[in-house]
Structures are given as structure tokens and as C-alpha cells.
Amino acid sequence: MIGLTGVSVRAGDGRLLLHEVDLVVRAGERHALVGPSGAGKTTLVLAAIGALPPGLTATGRRTLDGTDLAGLGDSARRRLRRRAVAVLDQDPGAALTPTRSVAASVRELAERPGDVDVEAALGEVGLPAALAHRRRLTSHLSGGQQRRVALARALAASPRLLVVDEPTAGLDPTTRATVVDLLDEVAARRGTTLLVVSHDEAAVRRLGCRVHRLEHGRLSTAPVLRVQRTPPVSVSRPLVAPAAAERVRLRARGLVVARPGRAPVLDGVDLDVPGGALCAVVGSSGAGKSSLARAIVGLDPVRAGSLELDGARLAPGVRNRPPSVRRALQLVHQDGVGALPPHLEVGTAIARAIVRGGPRTGPRRRIGSAAVKQEVAGLLARLGLPADCASRRPDQLSGGQRQRVGLARALACDPHVLLCDETTANLDPDSRELVLALLRRLVASGVAVVLLTHEPDVVSACSLVWSVEAGQLVRTR
Structure with missing residues (x-):
């Protein structure tokens, strides 16, 4: 299904996002990409399916469903993805059209929309059938509900390759287990190939994925048991500040x-x-x-x-x-x-909030002043974000x-x-x-x-x- 050989991806400013990545995902297999936030996991997936956004360029050999992506134009790549791949994005609210009803969203990617049983599709992902009625809009749903509608939408396309980016993020434990079990069941019943991007160790282990760790743009393969376990949160520090606790x-x-x-x-x-x-x-x-x-x-x-x-x-x-x-x-x-x-660079958006x-x-502070730029850099550093994030837009x-x-x-x-x-x-x-x-x-x-x-x-x-x-x-x- 997916073949990457020596694939590198660069941004328009020359930054190297992926460095000579090799990855083979065969039909019916289950693979998972893990690694720190910002390591390039989503970029790798987009490169693999020929969907890199403008400004990013890929080198190396890439094949999808047996077809060399280098020889295809944009429209041919879109037809290939529509035929073979469905993607469940990590931001379902952005992937779903906010003015589209739940029923229309579920049918959106299907080859024959009229044949899709929307109520059954919603039930399969643990949502009440009532969401399909009264033209309820996807923008009126919670984040967890949007994620499940997006999953139902992806499954309705009957894809041979299902790419799921952080499928359990933002879900309660019961729904999280339901979604993982559903992915497991669907992949087994339909013979669907799975490519999962996740920080959820339990989900990756439960799905039986072969794990690839991406760090600093380089890919390595490791057994599932070596996926990093979420450390317990330290509760030894005071959780209520004594001076302010009564207010x-x-x-x-x-x-x-x-x-x-x-x-x-x-x-x-x-x-x-x-x-x-x-x-x-x-x-x-x-x-x-x-x-x-x-x-x-x-x-x-x-x-x-x-x-x-x-x-x-x-x-x-x-x-x-x-x-x-x-x-x-x-x-x-x-x-x-x-x-x-x-449309704003991250640094500008934060600078506006600072001002x-x-x-x-x-004296009135200005967005482009050295002092404000220094505050922006300090906030990004406190949150473990690289300094060059300030010059990027959210979609980057x-x-x-x-x-x-x-x-x-x-x-x-x-x-x-x-x-x-x-x-x-x-x-x-x-x-x-x-x-x-x-x-x-x-x-x-x-x-x-x-x-x-x-x-x-x-x-x-x-x-x-x-x-x-x-x-x-x-x-x-």
C-alpha cells in the first residue's frame, strides 16, 4: 500500500522536516507512528499519500497502492487517494464542514452516498442515531462527537488504507476503548490496512501495530512494548496556593x-x-x-x-x-x-495578545518591538516550542x-x-x-x-x- 525509499521533505524556508525516511506498509498490515509533538509524523503521512500542502517539497521514491506518485499530477493524485485512502484527521472539527449536517458529512466521501445507512454508521461509532435527524450541524457537536462523526465518514468510503491521526485524543475512557475496538474490528473484518499516528500506548498495543518512532525527522522501528509510557503526573507540589485559596x-x-x-x-x-x-x-x-x-x-x-x-x-x-x-x-x-x-504567523498572533x-x-508597546518579540520567544520556550514557530502559520x-x-x-x-x-x-x-x-x-x-x-x-x-x-x-x- 505504501512504499517510501529515501524520502526527505523540506519546507519553503529550507528547513529539513524528514530525512531519508524508509517505510513499507503492505496491504492488511497495521503500523503506528509515534514520537514527540512536532517530530513530523503528520508530515510523513501526507508525504506517503501524496497530499503535502503547498510550500513543502519531497524527494525520494514514494508509491501508493502500487503507483509511483512522482509521475502523477495533482488531480491524478486526488483520484488515487479518493479510491484507496481515507484519512481521519487529528483535528476533526477542521476536517468537517461546519455548515454541513451530520448525515451529509457521513455520506461525503462515499462512492455512492445514497447507499450509506447513516443511522447504522453512527451506531457503529457509538453515536445516537438521532444525530442524523433535524439537520443537526457538525459545528454543534462536542469535540469527541466530531471525532466519531469523522470516523464514520472515513469508514463510509470503504477505504483499503485507513490513516488515523490521534484517534483517541479528547475522548473519555469508555469511548476511547470503543473507538479502538471499532478500528480493530473494522480492520479485521474488511482487511483494511491501518496507519495510526498516536501518543496513546494502550491503543497502539491493543491494535497490534508495528511501531515506528520518528524523532528529529528520522524514522526507526521498535517493538510495541518500547513505546514510551505516559509518566505519572507529580502531585507532590501544592495544588492550592494558600494565600489565594479562600478567594x-x-x-x-x-x-x-x-x-x-x-x-x-x-x-x-x-x-x-x-x-x-x-x-x-x-x-x-x-x-x-x-x-x-x-x-x-x-x-x-x-x-x-x-x-x-x-x-x-x-x-x-x-x-x-x-x-x-x-x-x-x-x-x-x-x-x-x-x-x-x-492567516497570521504564530508570533504575530501572540504579540497581539501581549500588546x-x-x-x-x-508607553504603548508595539507588536514589532524588540521587547514584545522577546516576550513571544519566552512564552514559546516555556512551552517547549522551537523559536522558529514564531514565523510559521498554524497550518505549518x-x-x-x-x-x-x-x-x-x-x-x-x-x-x-x-x-x-x-x-x-x-x-x-x-x-x-x-x-x-x-x-x-x-x-x-x-x-x-x-x-x-x-x-x-x-x-x-x-x-x-x-x-x-x-x-x-x-x-x-
Whole structure:
């Protein structure tokens, strides 16, 4: 199915992203790519299927389904991919058209869309058949639901090669196991070839993949047992800063979150988040965790109830809030693609946040000034991102890098309350521990940090935990 011999990939600025990679994936086999965030795993996949974005060039021999990609034009490559390959992207929200209904999305890649049983396809990936009705749009789904719709869409094309990029990221443990079992079952029943990109050791082992580790643009093959295990999160440091523990930063009373004409997603939520606390909100995919965070920052409609920040009443919509409040209350979105301005270089996006979030008195700082550029570089370094990330656009970064850039932009605003929606979901173990260590330092300074997560070891590091259940918020710790 895939043959790479001496394949190298360079960016337009001359950076070497992949260095003489050799990889053979035969029909019916299962292979996994592992390695740090930003190592080039997604770039390798795109090179293998002839889908490199503009600005990246590949050298070496590449074959897909027995066809040499070097001899094909763009349209011929697209026809070959459509016939042989389906890709489940690591950012399903970006892959799905937000104005397209769930049913239309599931049928989108099928050769004969009219023959696709949408309800059965949704049921196969653990989604209720009701999502296919009432022209429900994919943009109204949670991140976990979008991921499963994207999987149903990919499977409806009956591909011979299924490429899945971080298939379990952002899913609750039950759904994660369901998705892995589904991939295993589908691959066995249909004889589908699997190429998996993942940081999830358990998923890779359960699928029985042959593992290839990519680091610094070079590929090596290792047994499954040598995939790096996620290190436990250290909980020995204080999780609540004593000086700030009694002060409630964020308060919600009787919060009802509902779109017009729809039943409430959350009904009567009460929440008190103290400063200097590392908190978690858990719950199954689609339970309403992201809706809660978006309502708090004023992006989703609030039908009833009240919100307070540092004792001051908040207007329900973000447009009705002053800039100082918008800076103090920051959300790091789960969708790293949609949350960042696609046309701006990363450094410019962060610099704008620094200038807006800076002091209101004294000389006005400029985005291009040396001082602001130095702050941008410092934020990127604190999050383990290379300095040249500042000159790249979001589509030139990996999913894990985009998540950390979103966090850097939020931190540039000097927030009082930081809401992080699956911020560690696409990170390798080392990057995840680095991010959590940074969040612990923020907590120690009095910032309230709320993590919306499915990761048990991340939850274990939190001092306060709430669970979203049937539209209610229940304190569990």
C-alpha cells in the first residue's frame, strides 16, 4: 500500500522536516507512528499519500497502492487517494464542514452516498442515531462527537488504507476503548490496512501495530512494548496556593446553557472556582464540558443564571464585556486549528495578545518591538516550542504544537482564570508534563486553572473535580 525509499521533505524556508525516511506498509498490515509533538509524523503521512500542502517539497521514491506518485499530477493524485485512502484527521472539527449536517458529512466521501445507512454508521461509532435527524450541524457537536462523526465518514468510503491521526485524543475512557475496538474490528473484518499516528500506548498495543518512532525527522522501528509510557503526573507540589485559596475567582449560579429552540445542554449549574486552584471538569464526550467553558467566556448562549469574575457580575455575551474582562478570562480551545487566526504567523498572533493584555499606562508597546518579540520567544520556550514557530502559520504546525501555541496566546493576556479544553490531549508525554508543570506554577501564583479533560492522571493532580452528568455539574472532589 505504501512504499517510501529515501524520502526527505523540506519546507519553503529550507528547513529539513524528514530525512531519508524508509517505510513499507503492505496491504492488511497495521503500523503506528509515534514520537514527540512536532517530530513530523503528520508530515510523513501526507508525504506517503501524496497530499503535502503547498510550500513543502519531497524527494525520494514514494508509491501508493502500487503507483509511483512522482509521475502523477495533482488531480491524478486526488483520484488515487479518493479510491484507496481515507484519512481521519487529528483535528476533526477542521476536517468537517461546519455548515454541513451530520448525515451529509457521513455520506461525503462515499462512492455512492445514497447507499450509506447513516443511522447504522453512527451506531457503529457509538453515536445516537438521532444525530442524523433535524439537520443537526457538525459545528454543534462536542469535540469527541466530531471525532466519531469523522470516523464514520472515513469508514463510509470503504477505504483499503485507513490513516488515523490521534484517534483517541479528547475522548473519555469508555469511548476511547470503543473507538479502538471499532478500528480493530473494522480492520479485521474488511482487511483494511491501518496507519495510526498516536501518543496513546494502550491503543497502539491493543491494535497490534508495528511501531515506528520518528524523532528529529528520522524514522526507526521498535517493538510495541518500547513505546514510551505516559509518566505519572507529580502531585507532590501544592495544588492550592494558600494565600489565594479562600478567594473565589469565578462563580456561577443557576447557569442554563441552551441554543435557541433546543433543550438545555446544562441546566442549573452552580460553580465556585477559587484562585490558586488546579481544577478539573470531567464527563463523557458530548456531556457539555466544552459548552460550559464557552458559556463562561461568553461564546455560547446563556438562557438563565449568573456569572461573576472576582466578585463582579459578568454580562452573558463576550461582545458585552469590557476588554479587561475578556483578557482576565481566557479559554484555550480544543480545536487548535479553528482557534488560531489562519492567516497570521504564530508570533504575530501572540504579540497581539501581549500588546492587548499589557498595562494600560505608560508607553504603548508595539507588536514589532524588540521587547514584545522577546516576550513571544519566552512564552514559546516555556512551552517547549522551537523559536522558529514564531514565523510559521498554524497550518505549518503539528496538532500538539498548535495546542501549545493556543496556551501561549492565552497566557500572554495575563489571565485571572484559565480554562483549558483538552489542552494536553495531542501531546507526547514529555510535552504534556512540561505544560502541566507550567500550569502548576500559574496556580502557585494565584491563577485559577480549570482543565476540561478525560485523562485520569491529569485529573489526579487536581484539587477540585466536577463531573458533568445529565446536564448537571456534580462535585466529586
